[in-house]
Structures are given as structure tokens and as C-alpha cells.
Amino acid sequence: LAVAHQIAFIGSGNVAWHLAPALDNTDYKVAEVYSRNPKNAKALVSRLYEAELKHSLDFSDSQSSIFIIAVNDDAIVEVAQEIILPEDAILAHTSGSKALSVLGYSGTEHIGVFYPLQTFSKNKKVDFRDVPFFIESESAQAQKVLTSMAKVLSKQVQSINAKQRQALHVAAVFASNFSNHMLHVAKDIMTEKKLDFDWLKPLIAETVNKSLSIGPENAQTGPAIRKDIQTLDNHLEFLSSDEEVAELYRLISQHILDKYK
Amino acid sequence: LAVAHQIAFIGSGNVAWHLAPALDNTDYKVAEVYSRNPKNAKALVSRLYEAELKHSLDFSDSQSSIFIIAVNDDAIVEVAQEIILPEDAILAHTSGSKALSVLGYSGTEHIGVFYPLQTFSKNKKVDFRDVPFFIESESAQAQKVLTSMAKVLSKQVQSINAKQRQALHVAAVFASNFSNHMLHVAKDIMTEKKLDFDWLKPLIAETVNKSLSIGPENAQTGPAIRKDIQTLDNHLEFLSSDEEVAELYRLISQHILDKYK
Numbered sequence: 001l002a003v004a005h006q007i008a009f010i011g012s013g014n015v016a017w018h019l020a021p022a023l024d025n026t027d028y029k030v031a032e033v034y035s036r037n038p039k040n041a042k043a044l045v046s047r048l049y050e051a052e053l054k055h056s057l058d059f060s061d062s063q064s065s066i067f068i069i070a071v072n073d074d075a076i077v078e079v080a081q082e083i084i085l086p087e088d089a090i091l092a093h094t095s096g097s098k099a100l101s102v103l104g105y106s107g108t109e110h111i112g113v114f115y116p117l118q119t120f121s122k123n124k125k126v127d128f129r130d131v132p133f134f135i136e137s138e139s140a141q142a143q144k145v146l147t148s149m150a151k152v153l154s155k156q157v158q159s160i161n162a163k164q165r166q167a168l169h170v171a172a173v174f175a176s177n178f179s180n181h182m183l184h185v186a187k188d189i190m191t192e193k194k195l196d197f198d199w200l201k202p203l204i205a206e207t208v209n210k211s212l213s214i215g216p217e218n219a220q221t222g223p224a225i226r227k228d229i230q231t232l233d234n235h236l237e238f239l240s241s242d243e244e245v246a247e248l249y250r251l252i253s254q255h256i257l258d259k260y261k
Numbered sequence: 262l263a264v265a266h267q268i269a270f271i272g273s274g275n276v277a278w279h280l281a282p283a284l285d286n287t288d289y290k291v292a293e294v295y296s297r298n299p300k301n302a303k304a305l306v307s308r309l310y311e312a313e314l315k316h317s318l319d320f321s322d323s324q325s326s327i328f329i330i331a332v333n334d335d336a337i338v339e340v341a342q343e344i345i346l347p348e349d350a351i352l353a354h355t356s357g358s359k360a361l362s363v364l365g366y367s368g369t370e371h372i373g374v375f376y377p378l379q380t381f382s383k384n385k386k387v388d389f390r391d392v393p394f395f396i397e398s399e400s401a402q403a404q405k406v407l408t409s410m411a412k413v414l415s416k417q418v419q420s421i422n423a424k425q426r427q428a429l430h431v432a433a434v435f436a437s438n439f440s441n442h443m444l445h446v447a448k449d450i451m452t453e454k455k456l457d458f459d460w461l462k463p464l465i466a467e468t469v470n471k472s473l474s475i476g477p478e479n480a481q482t483g484p485a486i487r488k489d490i491q492t493l494d495n496h497l498e499f500l501s502s503d504e505e506v507a508e509l510y511r512l513i514s515q516h517i518l519d520k521y522k
Contacts, residue, residue: 222438
């Protein structure tokens with residue numbers, strides 16, 4: 001198979017860790033990796049077929065045509081300012097929240113956002129077929145190239161604008177980060193009382209299963225939706241040794257009470 | 262098959278809706294159903310083989326030996342006070358939070374809690390094999406009968422005490438009701454911006470999948486754990502039209518920031 005495009009990755013965090021090898025297994029080739037963290041960069045290079053470890057952001061002699069910035073949101077501007085790109089390069093970041101325009105500092109006009117809507121942790125494999133990709137760009141060329149690249153990985157590729165991406169990202173924080181945090185708090189309560197977290201697993205699996213099947217608005221149960229004030233009070237009493245968790249309980253229960261009024 | 266026990270159900274809500282037919286499909290027989298809501302009671306009876314619709318809580322002539330109160334927590338005391346039981350009856354409620362002792366008002370000494378740790382909605386089938394049951398009792402007779410009954414349905418039956426049941430129930434509220442509510446808020450944000458909630462489904466499925474596989478404490482991602490204050494501020498700004506949701510966002514993010522300090 002001919003190599004469609006050579007790609008350079010800037011960053012070696014959770015997103016790059018999964019995205020770079022996934023692309024490298026297609027007819028795209030990840031040719032270069034740069035990261036401020038040389039240990040992580042090396043580890044990522046070792047997951048790729050023939051990628052070169054880069055030690056600077058000077059890509060003026062690079063053969064790559066697509067440059068993917070997958071670093072912490074706070075570092076994206078800095079990379080865009082420092083990076084030196086070859087002519088006609090396409091530059092994208094993978095962030096749900098950073099503005100497309102920060103990539104303008106790079107000097108290239110072919111900029112876009114290449115946003116995979118998924119949660120990435122290094123020690124958990126990701127199947128990209130089911131990961132929706134969202135492309136935001138004002139450059140027809142970047143839009144086309146990034147969309148093609150996403151379609152190689154995923155069944156679901158959408159073009160969106162900045163406002164939609166922000167809404168998507170906030171929704172994703174609730175759907176993923178916050179729901180996971182609720183499981184974390186539950187585990188802490190179980191552990192504190194020497195109960196087995198595994199006992200909650202069928203409940204957790206069924207909760208999500210049901211929520212995805214009939215919709216979260218039809219799936220809610222528990223003391224708040226039943227307006228069972230006595231139980232809510234007992235639970236707050238139970239949680240009173242941890243003020244922050246008690247406040248979480250109070251506020252979320254109140255929101256459920258208010259929504260199903 | 263001989264009928265091991267005849268069971269009477271008091272209540273026709275989500276728990277009775279699933280539990281009564283499940284028991285009726287074993288060598289236990291659900292013989293009677295009473296509910297304050299006659300329409301629901303009738304609908305539940307129609308899900309059972311030969312159950313009789315009862316119109317009062319006077320069970321003095323009943324052939325049932327096990328009486329299961331599956332009503333709203335707030336109504337359990339009232340039922341226990343009103344119910345008239347045959348001799349040697351075993352009386353249980355299915356609540357995660359109500360004290361065992363409220364059943365004492367019934368006058369019988371064979372009382373217990375028969376608590377299935379699952380989320381029940383009428384329009385979503387439940388597979389009881391994977392539902393953990395928790396039995397709390399101070400009567401050896403009730404403990405034995407309720408444990409046997411639970412084992413007919415489930416692979417996982419545990420004996421617990423009152424304090425453990427309370428912790429379990431609070432943990433379950435976070436693990437199920439609150440995590441579902443996070444999905445509900447996410448759906449609202451998507452709907453408000455005319456985005457397709459389905460786009461979040463692979464993320465939601467993978468979040469839980471990962472959390473159950475490597476533990477929620479190892480699975481967290483997103484702006485709060487990255488200490489990405491700029492994104493947190495942008496999201497709060499985005500949510501500023503809904504004060505309650507913004508406050509939820511702020512409090513949960515703060516708790517994540519504090520926990521992973």
C-alpha cells in the first residue's frame with residue numbers, strides 16, 4: 001500500500017498514545033514524534049513502526065504533511081508559536097476546548113481541530129471504529145485532509161463549528177468525567193466501610209445499559225426522584241464526616257428534585 | 262415441582278414489578294398482591310400465573326408464608342402497622358434505607374430486609390442472576406427463609422448488618438442515581454444545542470467499561486484532573502445561564518481537583 005500521508009505527532013500523552021499507533025496501522029504513516037517529556041516520547045516511538053524521535057519543534061525539513069498537536073490544552077499555544085512547519089503543512093490539535101485560532105500562531109493557514117470524542121487512559125485499549133471524530137476548520141484543504149484521516153479510523157466523522165464543539169465538550173465532561181467521579185465516590189464509601197466494590201458492579205453496568213437504552217431522563221430511580229426526604233436526610237447524616245461529599249450529595253439530589261418536579 | 266413457599270406482595274412499584282414475576286417463575290409462588298394503587302396492582306397480577314388481587318391488608322386467612330413489602334420507603338411503617346399476618350409469617354421489606362425495626366409494628370418476630378441492589382424501571386427488563394441480594398435479620402428463621410429465596414434468583418447473596426446496608430445504599434445512590442443524572446445533564450446540554458445525544462454514547466459506554474476494568478480512580482480524565490483551570494473557567498462561562506448546573510460543575514470539578522492533589 002502506498003503511504004497516503006506522513007504524520008508528525010507533537011505530544012505523547014493519553015491521546016497521542018492511542019491515536020498515533022491507530023493511524024500508523026492504516027496507510028497513513030506516523031513519521032515523527034516530538035514531546036517535552038522525552039521518556040514518554042521514546043515509549044510512544046516504540047509503539048510505532050518507523051517513527052523518528054524529534055528533539056525540537058523545527059520541522060522545516062520534515063517530509064510530513066500533517067502535524068497533530070496532542071499536548072495539554074495549556075501547552076497548545078506555546079507549541080503553535082514555536083513550531084516551524086514545512087510549506088503547505090496541515091496543522092491540527094485534538095482538544096475539545098481550545099480555540100482553532102490558537103493554531104494561527106504557527107503561520108500556516110491550513111489549520112483545523114481533529115477532536116476524537118473519547119476518554120483515553122494509557123492502560124486501556126481504545127477501539128477507534130466507534131469513536132466519533134469532530135472536525136472544525138475554515139480551510140477547505142485542512143477540512144478535507146482531516147476528514148479523510150478521521151474516516152480511516154472511525155465510522156462516525158462530523159464537521160462542527162466552535163460553539164458546537166464547546167457544547168460537546170462540556171456535555172462530555174458531565175457524561176464521562178463526572179459520571180466516573182460518581183463511581184469513584186461510591187468506591188470510596190465502600191472501601192471506607194470495608195465493603196466489596198464489586199458488589200456495585202452489576203448495578204453500575206445496568207444503570208448505564210438502561211440509561212443508553214431508554215434515555216437517562218426515563219431511567220432515574222432513587223430517593224431524590226421519589227422525593228424521599230427522610231432517606232435524603234439520613235444519607236446526609238451518614239456523610240456528615242466529609243463536608244465536601246455531603247455537599248455533592250445535597251446539590252445533586254436538589255437538582256434531581258428540581259428537574260422532576 | 263412442589264411449591265416451596267407462597268408469597269404475598271404488598272406494593273406494585275418498580276421493585277415488585279420485576280421481583281414478583283421473577284419469583285413466580287421459580288418454585289416459589291406469588292399468591293397475593295395488594296397495592297394502594299389498584300390499577301398498578303391489577304397490572305402486576307396480570308404478570309403472574311395465579312395471583313389473587315387483595316383489597317385489604319388483612320392476611321389473617323392467607324396461605325402465604327412470606328410477605329414482601331415493596332412500597333415507597335415512606336409507606337413501609339404504615340403497612341407494618343396495618344398488616345394482619347397469619348401465624349409464623351415471615352415479613353420483609355426491600356428497602357436499602359429503612360430500618361429493619363419498623364417491621365416490628367406488624368407484631369411478628371420473623372422480620373428481615375430483602376434488599377436487591379439494582380436499579381428498577383418498569384420498562385427495562387432485569388436479569389436477577391447478577392443482582393446481589395443483601396439479607397438483614399435478627400431472626401434465624403427469617404434469615405434462613407429469605408436467604409434461600411434470594412439464592413433461587415441470584416448467584417450473589419450476602420448477609421449484612423444495618424450499618425453496612427446504609428453505606429451500601431449511599432454508595433449505590435452515587436454509583437447509579439447520580440451517575441445517571443450526570444448523563445441526564447449531558448443530554449440536556451446536547452439537546453439545548455441541537456446536537457445528537459447518540460454521539461456521546463460510545464464515550465459513555467467506554468467510560469463505564471474502563472472504570473469497571475481499571476477502577477474509577479485510575480480511569481479519570483478531563484480538565485479537572487489535568488488542573489486545566491482555563492478550560493474549567495470557559496465551561497463555567499458556557500454554563501452561566503443555568504446557575505444550578507454551573508454550581509454542579511464547579512463543585513464536582515473542585516472535588517476532583519482536591520482528590521487528585
